[in-house]
Amino acid sequence: MRKKFASLLLVSIVFISFLMSQVISVQAQGAIPPSVSFPLTARQFKPLAADPNIVTWDILGQSETRLVGPYDSNYFAFGLPADWKLTGGTQLNLSLAVTISTGIQGQATATSNQNPYSGTVGGGTLTVILNSTALAVLPLDQTGEIQRSIPIPVEAFKSDRGDGRMVVGFILNSGFSCYLYDQMNVIIRTSSFFTLPHDLVSPSTSLVNFPRPLYQNSFIPDSALIVIPDKPSSGELQAAMTIASGLGNLTSGALSLDLTTLSKLTADQQAKSNLILVGNAASMPVLGQLQLPLPVSGGQFQLASDSPDDGLVEMINSPWSSANVVLAVSGNTDQGTIKAAQAVSTGVIRANKAPNLAVVQAVQTTPLLLPQQTDRTLTDLGYQGFVFENRGVESVSYNFNVPPGWAVDPEASFNLNFGHSALLDYNRSGIVVLLNGSPIGSVRLSDDTASRSVNKIIISIPATAVLPGNNRLDIKANLIPRDSCTPPNMRGLWVNIWSDSTLHLPMNPSPINLATNQSLASYPAPFTYYPVLDNTAFVLPHGDVEAWRAALQIAAYLGLNANGPLSAPSVFYGDAIPVPERSKYNLLVIGQPSQLPIVGEMNSFLPAPFSDGSPVPTEKNFQVNYLIPADSPMGYIEMLASPWNSDNVVLAVLGNVPQGVKWASSSLIDSTLRSKLAGNFAVINDRQVISTDTRLSPTINVGATQNQDVSVIPPSSAVQTTPKAERPAWILPALIILILLMVVILAVVAVGSWSRNRTRRKDS
Structure with missing residues (x-):
């Protein structure tokens, strides 16, 4: 009996030791070695498709597009790379999802005029447009997921826009299903793509198109590398900063810029980058190695003797890559190089004897700090009137400038002249005016305003909303028809912003008090x-x-x-x-x-x-x-x-x-x-x-x-800490039970021993 208790006690001790080792093991496993590093996720550009001829919706930055019947439309624009020349076989591959929701109409509202074909699938079309060319009118005669391939003539890729971008449009017309009390919806899936077979050609170097091809605004991210002398003068650095500032403005910050020196320019950068060479002819020996329209000879440009400080802007195809260009912004002196850089910053470059050469004699940089006209119409600002005609929210923007040293008077206002259709749902349509992103006024539409072709509304402009320098006035209109089945070709949806709408901006001299703006928050x-x-x-x-x-x-x-x-x-x-x-x-x-x-x-x-x-x-x-x-x-x-x-x-x-x-x-x-x-x-x-x-x-x-x-502490003085780890929940209860069992066993053994000893004393 004693041996059995001893064996049981031994087994219990061994098992408790095992549990204790598990606790220690779990804690030890929670320690993180000091050498462990955690990689950060870097932002990546969307990769191009494996087939260079495939341009996916994802590459174009497009998400799923939902067109809601009976009438809806969607447009987006994209640019083609300047070194692409499209060949035959271009097409658009559309992935569509078509659904029809049948309306519920009670018997009490049914009339003899109700179309008997309610619920019929069909009655809708999707028109696909590229620039001004209608590519296809697709009948929507089935529901579910649909694939369509639309051939595109190369001639359709002729842009109507000044920036050369292509405009793609989708127009849903399901008016027939509308009168059947059905609503047809179309989703353009992101699996849609263009097939654009192309040859690679050298981009045009005409300065008339500047900032293209440095900035193409295409689906391929644009970048340029500014190269300066190894030991630039302050004037050459000034030219580089001037170009960067100008391109930041001209491209709305979308052109990625970087800088290096001539000796640090690598062969890989030469082969993969559009280069902007900035510096005087004597400081940039690489200019003498290029086939420029006005070449460098003996470290100098051969300029007229009476114009030693003229600046030069020249663009050529890169000798290191047929897809890229080299823009030289230079002169024989610092003054000439700075002039050339300032001309580039305007974005408007006039060619000389060659389309890729410009000679800059002078640049007027001093702004005229004189008050502008108090009353300026949209026409005076260089804009035309605007007609909102699309269902939903649209906006138009107008820019105006307030010279430094002047402030607008509290009487400033925007006199909005507008007209609108009487076929609008007035409870859901309206106009909002914003200045620099802040709402300053709104217009509620009515039959009264619809009865007049010209309505005049005065919207006060808070002086605090006007900034020195550039300001942006936005007009937004939301157009919802009274009858959703009204066909868009009737032109029943419209709000007209007349070009004689006027900015009333009385100004007073107001020296800029920079003390009030000495905060990083400003x-x-x-x-x-x-x-x-x-x-x-x-x-x-x-x-x-x-x-x-x-x-x-x-x-x-x-x-x-x-x-x-x-x-x-x-x-x-x-x-x-x-x-x-x-x-x-x-x-x-x-x-x-x-x-x-x-x-x-x-x-x-x-x-x-x-x-x-x-x-x-x-x-x-x-x-x-x-x-x-x-x-x-x-x-x-x-x-x-x-x-x-x-x-x-x-x-x-x-x-x-x-x-x-x-x-x-x-x-x-x-x-x-x-x-x-x-x-x-x-x-x-x-x-x-x-x-x-x-x-x-x-x-x-x-x-x-x-x-x-x-704070980073040197390794020699670092204190290694062990994170507290979670142990399994069953260990502690099991440990307590075993300890209690051991106590019981010991008590039983003790009582048994005491009983035997007592029996022996009685027998003796």
Whole structure:
């Protein structure tokens, strides 16, 4: 008996030991080795189809399109690559889903005139249009998933638009089913695609089409690489920033730009990129190797002796790739190269003796700070009237400019002259007017307004809604018919915006008070208050290509938002800014503080100054201060009133290392990061932006970040922690039960032993 208890006790102890080992094993498995890394997902462009002749809906950026009967339409535009020449065999392959919903009508409402064929499948058509050519009228005589292949004549790919883009249209007409109390709906699936057999040809280099072919606005992303001399002068850098700013505006920011120097230009970049060569003839020896319409000879262009400062714009097919072009923006002097760059920034280039050559003698960059006419019609602004005729919401935009130094009077208004059809459903139709994205007025339609061909509505314009520089006025109309079965060819849906609608903009002189805009939250103001950017100067370090690349991206962004007729920013090196020039500009100082002597000169004025040559500023305004190694990448943005002219500002875009400069500049361009900027000082660590205002009590503004960042501690001093892991739920109850069982066993053994001992004493 004693042996049985001993065996049972031994088994229990072994089993408990096993359970304890499982607990320890589970905890140990939760530890994450310090060497484990977690890859980030990078944003990717949509890949082209395996067959280069196939252009899918996904490549065109199109989602599923739903057309709702009885009448509906949808249009979209796309561009073809400039090096494509279409051949025979082009076609559109449509994937459609057709459904019919039968209406329910009670007997009380049925009439003898009701069509007896209610519920019949059919009675609808889908018209497919390319530009001004009707490709097919497809009968919708069945429901479900349908495949249709439509041949396209090559002649149909002749665009009617100034930008050369192709317009595809789908028009649903199911009026017959409408009168049968049925509703026919058509969905155009994303599995639809074009088949576009083509040959590759060299793109046209005519400057008349500029910015094409650099910017084609096709389904292939557009990019260009700006190449500058290895040791550019400030004037050559200014030309590069001018071109970037202009192209940012001309392409609405859709052209991806980058910068490199001549010695860093790789063979791969030459073969795959559109190149923009920027620099004086003597600084760019590569120009002498190209077959330019006006070649370089002896390091100089052979210009007329009385025009040594003329600028030259020349475009040729790339000798390294038949699909790309090379744009040369140059001159014999800095003045000539800058003129050429400013001409490029306008987007309108007049050819010389060859269609791919332009000679620039002079550029007028000084804006006229005179008040414009108080009353300007849409015609005066260069626009025509507009007729809304499509069912649903449509909009039309009009741009106008308010010169810097002027402000609109509180009496400003937009006098809208309009007319509309009486066949609209007034409860569901209407007009809304917006200024710079903010609603400022609306119009309710009625039989009274329909009875007059011209209605005059005065919409007040709040002075605070008007910005210095470019402004956009949007008119939106929602048109819903009273009878949904009204055929569109009757033109019963319409709202007419007459061209004599007038902007009443009395203006008063109002010197710009930049002190009220010295906040990172207002960026890109005040730089964009001057549409030409002639009040902006970039201050850059010598020999720092990464800082120049960052400045290029900022220049393109400012050009996009300033939306001026041309771009004319200035550029200085950080150790060579003449004192008289410092008071003229809003300064953008970009780079590492140690490479920018001007940062040291204004150090005492900075919201977060640098002490004793440290690359890391003093952060006294944060609630928590962290110990950050000097070589750990960090970006900084500081905004302050210019020490040389309090009416101007300085925006310092700094970093302790090149990566930090890149992070800081990205926060001024990336919309997600830019929304987190506030106050006058911001620290940027990758996607984390922490803002504060050193002019106030210590406060902090931390926007929600995509990735939370932590300080990096060197491995030698790192403390490895083991994450707490979950153990199986059954272990703890089993352990308790076994312990209780052991106690019972021990008690039984003890009682048995005591009983036997007592019996022996009695026997003795």
